Amino acid sequence: MRLKYVMSEVMVGLWRNVTMTVAMIITMAVSLTMLGASGLIYTQVKDMKAYYYDKIEVAIFLKPDITDDQRTSLEGALKADPLVREVIYESKDEAFKKFQTMFSDVPAVVDAVKPGQLPESFRVGLKNPEEYQAVREAYVSKDGVDQIIDQRNLLEKIFNILGAVQTMALVAASVMAVAALLLVGNTIQVAAYSKRREVAVMKLVGASNWFIQAPFVLEAVVAGVLGSIIGFGALALGKVLLLDGSLQELTDLLTPLSWSKVLIMLPLMALAGTLVSSITAWVTLRFYLRV
Amino acid sequence: MIQLEHVTKTYPKASRPSLDEVSVGIEKGEFVFFIGPSGSGKSTIIKLLLHEVHPNKGRVHVNGRDVTAMRSWKIPAFRRQIGCVFQDFRLLPNRTAYENVAFALEVIGKTKAVARRVVPEVLELVGLGGKEHRYPHELSGGEQQRVAVARAFVNRPLILLADEPTGNLDPDTSIEIMRLLDRINRTGTTVVMVTHDSNIVNQMRRRVIEIESGRIVRDQARGVYG
Numbered sequence: 001m002r003l004k005y006v007m008s009e010v011m012v013g014l015w016r017n018v019t020m021t022v023a024m025i026i027t028m029a030v031s032l033t034m035l036g037a038s039g040l041i042y043t044q045v046k047d048m049k050a051y052y053y054d055k056i057e058v059a060i061f062l063k064p065d066i067t068d069d070q071r072t073s074l075e076g077a078l079k080a081d082p083l084v085r086e087v088i089y090e091s092k093d094e095a096f097k098k099f100q101t102m103f104s105d106v107p108a109v110v111d112a113v114k115p116g117q118l119p120e121s122f123r124v125g126l127k128n129p130e131e132y133q134a135v136r137e138a139y140v141s142k143d144g145v146d147q148i149i150d151q152r153n154l155l156e157k158i159f160n161i162l163g164a165v166q167t168m169a170l171v172a173a174s175v176m177a178v179a180a181l182l183l184v185g186n187t188i189q190v191a192a193y194s195k196r197r198e199v200a201v202m203k204l205v206g207a208s209n210w211f212i213q214a215p216f217v218l219e220a221v222v223a224g225v226l227g228s229i230i231g232f233g234a235l236a237l238g239k240v241l242l243l244d245g246s247l248q249e250l251t252d253l254l255t256p257l258s259w260s261k262v263l264i265m266l267p268l269m270a271l272a273g274t275l276v277s278s279i280t281a282w283v284t285l286r287f288y289l290r291v
Numbered sequence: 292m293i294q295l296e297h298v299t300k301t302y303p304k305a306s307r308p309s310l311d312e313v314s315v316g317i318e319k320g321e322f323v324f325f326i327g328p329s330g331s332g333k334s335t336i337i338k339l340l341l342h343e344v345h346p347n348k349g350r351v352h353v354n355g356r357d358v359t360a361m362r363s364w365k366i367p368a369f370r371r372q373i374g375c376v377f378q379d380f381r382l383l384p385n386r387t388a389y390e391n392v393a394f395a396l397e398v399i400g401k402t403k404a405v406a407r408r409v410v411p412e413v414l415e416l417v418g419l420g421g422k423e424h425r426y427p428h429e430l431s432g433g434e435q436q437r438v439a440v441a442r443a444f445v446n447r448p449l450i451l452l453a454d455e456p457t458g459n460l461d462p463d464t465s466i467e468i469m470r471l472l473d474r475i476n477r478t479g480t481t482v483v484m485v486t487h488d489s490n491i492v493n494q495m496r497r498r499v500i501e502i503e504s505g506r507i508v509r510d511q512a513r514g515v516y517g
Contacts, residue, residue, distance in 0.1 A: 002400060197383055198394075204341075204381070205442070206370035207398035 002211070009215035010222060013191050020190065021223060024183045028227025031176030032273050033234045036265040038169035040235070040257065045162050048155075048255050053129045056151040057088075058136070060122040066144035074142055078124060081138070083131050088123040092116050119146060180227070181280050184220050188284040191216055199289060213289065217281045224277030228269040235269075236262060292450065292481050293317040293340065298349035300335055309335045311505035312349070317483065319449075322476045324492050325485045326516060327502040333485045336502075337454045340483070341373065342366050354449055371399055374443030374451040374480075378458035380435045382427045388414060388438045389423040395442045409445060417441045417471055433464035437471065444475055451475060453484040457491060465491060489516035 014021045060078075062071065078087045090098075095118040103109045126135060132150045140148050192199065202212050239262055295315045301308040309332040317323050325333040338344045339351050342358050351358040354372060361369060382391050392413060393406040414423055417437040427435050436456060443451055453472065457465035469491055476482045486492065492499060492515060499514030500507055509517070 002397075005397065197381070201381060201383060201395065201442075202398045203367075204370065204375055205395040205399060205446070206367040206373075208367045208400075209364065211398060211400075 006211075006214050006218065010218045013195075013215060013219045014222060016194065017187060017190055020183065020187045024180065024187055024220075024223045025227045025230065027176055027180040027183055028224055028273055028277070029230035029234065031173050031180050032228045032231035032269040033238075034169045034173035034176060035272060036231060036235045036269050037238070038166045038173060039265055039268065040261065041162055041166040041169065043261055044255065044257060045159055045166070049159070051255055052155055053152075056129060056155065058124045058126060058132060059149045059151070060124060060139060061119045061146040061149070062121060063144050063146045064119065066120075070142075070144035074139070074144060075122065077142070078122060078139075081135070083127055083135055085125040085127045087125075090121050090123055092118055092120050095120065177276060181276065184223070184277050184280040185284045187223075188216050188220060188281045189288050191219060192285065192288045213282070213285050216285055216289075217278050220277035220281035221274050224273035225270055227277075228266070228273035231269055231273075232266045235265060292319040292321070292354060293483070294350075294352035295336075295339070296350045296352075298339065298346045298351060300332075300339065300344060300346045302344075308332075308347075308505050310339075310346070310502075313502075313505070313507055314349075315500060315507060315510065317481060319481055320476070320479050322473070322482045322495070322497040323484070324495070324497060324499045324514075325483070325502060326487060326492060326499060328487065331502045332505040333502050334454055337375075337452050337483070337485055340450070340452060341370065341375065367399075371446060372449050374446065374448035376436070376439050376443050376451070376453040376456045378455040380427070380432075380439045380459075382435055382438055382442075384427050387424045387426055388419060388430065388434075388441075391427070391438055392442045392445050396445060399446075410441075413441045413445045414438075416474075417444075418467075431464070432460050433467060436460065436464075436468050440468070440471055440475070444480070448480065450481045450483065453482065453486075455486055455488075456484065457486065457488050462490060466494070469495060492516040 060074075062074075075087060075089065078084055093115065096113070096115045099113060099118060100110050124135065126132065129152050132152060136148050136150070139145055199212060239257060239259075243257055293316070295313055298310055298313045299308050300310040311332075313332075313336075325336055327333045335344065339346060340353055340358070342361060346359060349359075353369075356369070358369070383394065386394060389410055392410045393403075396406045396410070397403070411420075411423060414420060417440050419434060419437050419441065422430065422434065425434075427438070430438065436459075440456075451472070456472070457468055460468060465488065472482055472484065473495070496513045496515070498512050499509065499516070500511075501509040501517065
């Protein structure tokens, strides 16, 4: 009976102030979408780092006039280096074969390059990809070394862009969260005012505090949950339309974003929405209900 | 039943205390008038008993419990033992007489079945039989106050507090309300009434405690307004 009473009070409350309720739900939804998006970018960047850092290597290209002695001593030094995980020698022929397969669908490019034109190199895998700079300093001035290229540089740029997008999403999420917070506070104030007579009678006859406060807090929680569901819908729509749709080619470059990761965001967003709205409602009631 | 010990209450920003070292005891089943001019501090006593305000000094005991030391989460259960009636009735305008009384039961966890059984009974007791489904604006002032009394009494409280219950009523209606409070008192309920209606006090001939400037100046069994 009491549960039914509380629930009907919640519905009446949400409906009485429907424009405010809609505004509350929309801001909550936008804020939570941003939060979810930044969460997805975060896990995505983490996954990509784990995936690519294993595979990237430092390429030490050798001068065409390198002597066998120089090459042997360089290889020895690399193999003895504690920073280095593995060293693979790539001869001119191997470089050419790799080049042929890489550009097999562009015969004109393959034809333009003759065997022996591509430099030989050491492909060096590092124990910790972050220590590239130390490796570079140790080997760049060695005899026979032409240039050293770190594949990580390219990835870092992508990660930096994704990081910036994530920060922007987080900033937008916090700004919208503040707006949502204020709206929740205001809605609760209006609700408490329009029910001030009932609240006064309830206090007088000794209704328990939770019973007086529950409808107000639940009103905010329902809005928060609705907001998170809408926000999740927006996130799923974003995956279908953007990542799997118009940005398909970019998505292929990055590691794919699985549905399971998107789905995990729903409970997280619902939790965030519920917590923010219920705490705000409760704090507002402390000031405006004085039970 | 009610015990005030050296109670002093000064409201913030007030120059002098509303109640100054007041000590008074009220037995179970008594009918007590607190009288005095406006601002004498008599309404503060009701607020103290309801735990709406806290005394700056002294102790308030109600039904053997120290109200001043009561934890805030215990207040709701405590208030269920006290019925309360006010000058302005404090009814819910969008609910009928029946619903107003039933509301008070339902919000403290009584079922609708209980309400269906006891609400018509108590409305009959206060003389509103047949008018259960009228809204407050369809009732006279006296009838509205009867609804308020029914709401205060439906829980069979140990104490009924009445803060100028006849303040908005004409003399004849006031007397009817007083008869009702008297009947409730005869069931064993302690009644504490704050008033400055001399007619009523003189007719009832009950214990009168007069307060002036926060101090008790007279405490007389079977007293008059004076």
